[in-house]
Amino acid sequence: MPRVLDGKVIAEQVRENLKDRIENLRSIGIQPKLVVVLVGDDAASASYVRSKQRMADKLGMAGDVRFLPVTVTQGELIREVEQLNADPTVDGILVQFPLPSHIDTEAVLAAVDPDKDVDGFHPYNVGRYATGSPVIWPCTTAGIYEILKRSDISIAGKTAVIVGRSQIVGWPTGQLLLTHNATVIQCHSKTEDLRKFTLQADILVVAVGQAGLIGADDVRSGATVIDVGINRVDGRLVGDVDFESVQEKAGAITPVPGGVGPLTVTMLMHNTIELATRRRGLEKWGR
Numbered sequence: 001m002p003r004v005l006d007g008k009v010i011a012e013q014v015r016e017n018l019k020d021r022i023e024n025l026r027s028i029g030i031q032p033k034l035v036v037v038l039v040g041d042d043a044a045s046a047s048y049v050r051s052k053q054r055m056a057d058k059l060g061m062a063g064d065v066r067f068l069p070v071t072v073t074q075g076e077l078i079r080e081v082e083q084l085n086a087d088p089t090v091d092g093i094l095v096q097f098p099l100p101s102h103i104d105t106e107a108v109l110a111a112v113d114p115d116k117d118v119d120g121f122h123p124y125n126v127g128r129y130a131t132g133s134p135v136i137w138p139c140t141t142a143g144i145y146e147i148l149k150r151s152d153i154s155i156a157g158k159t160a161v162i163v164g165r166s167q168i169v170g171w172p173t174g175q176l177l178l179t180h181n182a183t184v185i186q187c188h189s190k191t192e193d194l195r196k197f198t199l200q201a202d203i204l205v206v207a208v209g210q211a212g213l214i215g216a217d218d219v220r221s222g223a224t225v226i227d228v229g230i231n232r233v234d235g236r237l238v239g240d241v242d243f244e245s246v247q248e249k250a251g252a253i254t255p256v257p258g259g260v261g262p263l264t265v266t267m268l269m270h271n272t273i274e275l276a277t278r279r280r281g282l283e284k285w286g287r
């Protein structure tokens, strides 16, 4: 039987470290603060935002949510972001995706102060990790790294295959694994003969959003399989990987739910603390 990589347990380990860093910051009068900007009243988004709030509270961080109506104009949204940029008590700003179609998402991302960009989506921060000198990594990518590191799965020299090249998960995850000296194959919707590549993977990361995309025949025996997909099928949450069949073949595998997801929210807190310390030139205090 393969190892099931338990994201809830690993996230708890990461949060133990965060508590020490938050305590150090508190001792010098700093409470890291994350502000989430939520446009519209989508129930799934609201529930996700509430779980971030609860985690910030539990860790002793400060949190706030700005609810904006779905009719908000791009100018109004950008002005909200600019107010948060100017507010010295705010360390991290997250504008929740997806935004309504009348809003230019890229323009909003570019309006966030790169020093407060907790998602790591601002073009400046993308450039930083693309050149191998990241300030912070996008939360899901950072979470995948924590899962591998804390499960003693080595990256350097391994063949990592990423399925998906999204700006928020697939592409940054490829960059992270490359930075850590994996040989990276980046597959996407135009890839011909996907299986030819996935069968080569020592580490297979799947971030597409298509239930059942990867089955046992697509996975090399003993591979580490990281499933980033979140799909709702018949009211049940499933990933992009057919867990039942693939777990017989893989050496290690993340479940959905309870795999990458719990790390994503935890790494959001990590990034907020990281930004709070860096912005004040206090790196050593945060460690």
Ligand SMILES: Nc1nc(=O)c2c([nH]1)NC[C@@H]1CN(c3ccc(C(=O)N[C@@H](CCC(=O)O)C(=O)O)cc3)C=[N+]21
Binding pocket: 048, 094, 095, 096, 097, 098, 119, 139, 230, 237, 256, 257, 258, 259, 260, 261, 262, 263, 264, 265
């Ligand atoms: N600017 C921005 N940054 C984001 O990081 C961002 C976003 N917008 N928009 C929405 C997506 C979605 N996302 C999730 C994170 C964790 C879970 C998570 O913890 N999932 C649990 C299951 C939760 C459940 O049961 O519903 C799990 O996989 O175990 C889910 C979804 C971050 N997102």
